[in-house]
Structures are given as structure tokens and as C-alpha cells.
Amino acid sequence: MRKLFVIVSIFLTxxxxxxxxxxxxxxxxxxxxxxxxxxxxxxxxxxxxxxRKNKLWFxxxxxxxxxxxSGYTILSVATSLEMALxxxxxxxxxxxxxxxxxxxxxxxxxxxRYKKFVPFSLLFVSAIVFLIAASPGILPIYYKxxxxxxxxxxxxxxxxxxxxxxxxxFYLIGYFVTMVTIIIRASVKRTVSSTAHGVxxxxxxxxxxxxxxxxxxxxxxxxxxxxxYIISELFLLGIHLVMTENQRLREIVxxxxxxxxxxxxxxxxxxxxSESETIDPTCFETFISGIEQLTATEKxxxxxxxxxxTTKEVMAQLNIKENTxxxxxxNIYGKxxxxxxxxxxxxxxxxxxxxxxxx
Numbered sequence: 001m002r003k004l005f006v007i008v009s010i011f012l013t014x015x016x017x018x019x020x021x022x023x024x025x026x027x028x029x030x031x032x033x034x035x036x037x038x039x040x041x042x043x044x045x046x047x048x049x050x051x052r053k054n055k056l057w058f059x060x061x062x063x064x065x066x067x068x069x070s071g072y073t074i075l076s077v078a079t080s081l082e083m084a085l086x087x088x089x090x091x092x093x094x095x096x097x098x099x100x101x102x103x104x105x106x107x108x109x110x111x112x113r114y115k116k117f118v119p120f121s122l123l124f125v126s127a128i129v130f131l132i133a134a135s136p137g138i139l140p141i142y143y144k145x146x147x148x149x150x151x152x153x154x155x156x157x158x159x160x161x162x163x164x165x166x167x168x169x170f171y172l173i174g175y176f177v178t179m180v181t182i183i184i185r186a187s188v189k190r191t192v193s194s195t196a197h198g199v200x201x202x203x204x205x206x207x208x209x210x211x212x213x214x215x216x217x218x219x220x221x222x223x224x225x226x227x228x229y230i231i232s233e234l235f236l237l238g239i240h241l242v243m244t245e246n247q248r249l250r251e252i253v254x255x256x257x258x259x260x261x262x263x264x265x266x267x268x269x270x271x272x273x274s275e276s277e278t279i280d281p282t283c284f285e286t287f288i289s290g291i292e293q294l295t296a297t298e299k300x301x302x303x304x305x306x307x308x309x310t311t312k313e314v315m316a317q318l319n320i321k322e323n324t325x326x327x328x329x330x331n332i333y334g335k336x337x338x339x340x341x342x343x344x345x346x347x348x349x350x351x352x353x354x355x356x357x358x359x
């Protein structure tokens with residue numbers, strides 16, 4: 001992934017440095033945007049095969065970057081106001097849904113729990129912002145006036161901002177603050193793998209926001225976001241792949257340790273037998289191996305049970321109903337080879353006692 005990032009950076013830098021004369025702007029910009037769009041499409045295809053978890057959000061992110069760069073490409077070669085407005089809408093379509101996808105990826109990468117209605121609510125807000133940003137040529141609310149010119153061979157939209165134009169700025173600031181807050185919280189609570197990963201996630205978010213501000217405050221004809229978006233998605237993809245691999249390795253280590261602990265339990269079974277009711281050694285094996293088979297929700301419930309939380313506390317914390325908890329209990333008990341919470345706690349207590357006396 002690092003080698004790929006370096007190659008892409010050099011490749012795009014060479015293309016950018018080729019824009020030397022004003023007369024070549026249209027051709028050079030179109031070539032850069034087109035190259036960025038093609039590369040975005042290749043990354044989208046690669047994402048489909050590389051990503052296993054949270055694929056939906058990565059597909060949305062990579063698709064958004066492809067749509068943005070496609071919009072920039074079409075805008076750079078536009079020959080009429082209507083064509084330029086359609087291209088501008090296409091670019092905004094990707095730009096509006098891109099931070100939404102980034103936020104959902106960061107929430108999942110940092111293992112932050114969220115309510116089911118959150119993605120739908122954010123999606124609704126994104127759709128409203130897009131409709132407002134796509135209104136030029138129809139309503140004078142985002143741009144009061146808009147006209148089309150070709151200056152030095154480059155297609156340009158001449159815009160007079162309308163009353164709702166700041167909405168997109170507030171939209172981006174809202175996402176930026178939210179993502180940075182989540183990353184800081186995850187780093188403090190250590191729900192992200194390492195501080196370095198947290199820093200990289202912050203950079204991925206910060207780069208796009210700063211680039212967008214620079215474009216708003218300066219008179220730059222080239223849309224630098226076409227490049228920064230690709231860099232950001234490479235950062236996010238790299239972090240995701242590294243953390244997924246780390247998780248896989250941790251699961252292997254945990255499995256090896258579980259097997260070792262079980263062997264130690266069998267060897268020192270007399271310690272347990274001298275203090276409590278005898279339990280068939282196969283129960284320990286089933287229990288330990290079953291823990292690795294629990295889903296994320298089942299593991300959360302299991303942790304609450306061994307923390308001696310009540311049924312009402314478990315339901316309140318997970319925001320689930322009693323029937324749902326009963327369904328999870330059935331799966332948990334089946335995988336752990338127990339018939340009740342009491343038996344679960346008894347076996348857990350004996351395993352914990354053996355570990356304490358061994359280590």
C-alpha cells in the first residue's frame with residue numbers, strides 16, 4: 001500500500017507539473033482530471049476485492065471520489081452552460097456524500113457504537129444539502145447568478161453566491177469536527193489500534209478540509225480536491241487493511257492462548273476440584289472455544305454477564321427488548337455449552353481461579 005501511494009503521488013505530480021503554459025490549461029487539466037477519474041475507478045474495483053468488513057461504506061466512499069473526478073473532468077471540457085451545470089452537480093453529488101462515507105468508515109474503524117437511525121438521518125441531511133447545491137440554473141438560492149465562459153481554453157463557471165451557499169461550508173465543518181472528535185475520543189479510550197492510526201485518520205480528514213478552504217480563499221483554477229480525495233481514500237483503505245490484519249493476528253494469538261490455557265486447566269484440574277463442584281473437562285474446552293465463536297453483540301452480552309450486570313441493565317445498555325436478549329442468550333449458551341447464566345458464571349469463575357493460581 002505504501003509503494004502504491006508513492007507511485008500515485010509521483011505520477012500525479014508529474015502530470016500537475018506539466019501545466020506550464022496558459023494555452024495548455026484546458027488540455028492539461030482535462031488530462032489530470034481524466035487520469036484521476038480513471039484511477040478512482042480502478043481503486044473502486046480494487047476496493048471491492050480487498051475490503052471484507054464495512055464494504056458498503058468503502059464502496060460509497062470510492063464511488064463518491066470517482067463521481068467527483070468525473071464531474072471535474074466533464075466540467076473542464078464543457079462547451080455550454082447547461083453542460084457545465086450538469087458537471088458541477090455531478091461533482092457536488094460526490095462531494096456531499098463523500099464526508100458521510102468517511103464518517104461511517106471512521107465510526108467502524110474506531111469501534112464506536114451508534115444507533116441504527118444515525119446513517120439514515122445523515123443520509124437524509126446529505127440529500128438535502130445536495131439538492132440545494134444542485135439548484136443553480138433552477139433556483140437562485142445557492143448561486144444568485146451563474147454564467148459560462150471559456151478563458152484561455154479552460155471552461156469556467158462564473159458564480160455569484162446566493163444566500164444558502166454558506167450551508168455547504170457549515171456542512172463540511174460539521175463533519176470535520178465530528179470526525180476529529182470521534183478520532184480523539186477513540187484514541188483516548190483506546191478503541192483504535194494505536195495513536196499512530198488515530199493521527200493518520202485525522203490527517204485524512206484534515207487534508208480535504210484545508211484544501212477546500214484554500215480553494216475558496218484563493219484564485220486557483222485547478223480543483224486540488226481531485227487529488228486530495230484520492231490520497232485520503234488511500235489513507236483510509238491502508239488503515240482499514242492494517243487494522244483488519246492486526247485483528248486477524250490477535251484472534252490467532254487469542255486462540256493459541258485459549259488452547260494453552262485449556263491444557264493448563266486440564267493439568268491442574270485438582271486445584272479446581274478441591275474448591276468447587278467437579279465439572280467435566282470437556283466443558284472447559286467447549287466454553288473457551290465457544291467464546292471465539294461469539295458475534296460482537298454476543299461478546300458484549302457475555303462481558304456484561306461476567307461483570308454481574310442485570311438483565312434490565314443489559315437491555316438498557318444495548319437498547320434491545322427482552323425477546324431479543326433471549327434470542328442472543330440461546331446462541332450464547334449453545335456456543336459455550338451451558339444451559340443457564342448461572343452455569344456460565346460458574347465455569348467462568350473456575351477458569352479465572354485456575355488462571356490466577358497458575359500465573
